[in-house]
Amino acid sequence: MSGVQLQGVHVRLGDTDVLRDVTLALDARSIAVVGENGSGKSTLARLLSGLVAANEGTVRVLGLDPVRQAAELRRRVAVIFSNPDAQIVMPTVAEDVAFSLRAEKLPRAEKARRVGAALDRFGLADLADRSSHDLSGGQKQLLALCGAFVRRPDLVVADEPTAYLDARNARRVADHLFADTSHPDASHRLVLVTHDLRLAQRCDTAVLVQDGTVTQVGPPAHVIETYEAGIPW
């Protein structure tokens, strides 16, 4: 299964060339995307999730064309944002996780089993009947993750998933994102947009985005060094 391949990609939003001439071929299991505010990282994440289309160039994610094979991409790619409120739709925690499986053709008992296992795994079993909107920010992000992982995605695209979390919840969320790929619900690849450079270090490879273009790809330590060297203190 191939990962991410971009060839000469341009994305224009309004009057802005947000991504310019991006060419990438990445097969790492975890990819960090780092760079300054407004450099184009979220747009790159949205491009890989099929939420934004390229104006020029070719995009392949897991070998799929995100425009022509949008339904298949949505089935195999899960997206996590900084603000979990954008992803929580059902009144209770258990219903919200079950909602993620609505499109899966599975027997009802199997769906219930998967929801139960996912709630356990994300430490939400005791909160199953609680109102999803009354959870704390950290619990909500775990719920968003639970809803993403219950579908057993092949790729998780996470855009600053720890931005609003305290240290303990940030670590919990990160541990789930990087979870042992032998776990039945976690044999996924990860694209992680983050300003947390320690988190970026945990990835297999990193991409530096500067002013709408990818300027470096390589081991996270090298890419972070380049990024930090370019910041005027």
Ligand SMILES: Nc1ncnc2c1ncn2[C@@H]1O[C@H](COP(=O)(O)OP(=O)(O)OP(=O)(O)O)[C@@H](O)[C@H]1O
């Ligand atoms: N829908 C849009 N229309 C016009 N410009 C946009 C749109 N979305 C994003 N942009 C612009 O594209 C640029 C890149 O935005 P993007 O959100 O991808 O950056 P980012 O690197 O994720 O930033 P941050 O680290 O602050 O989240 C910014 O200048 C932003 O204002």
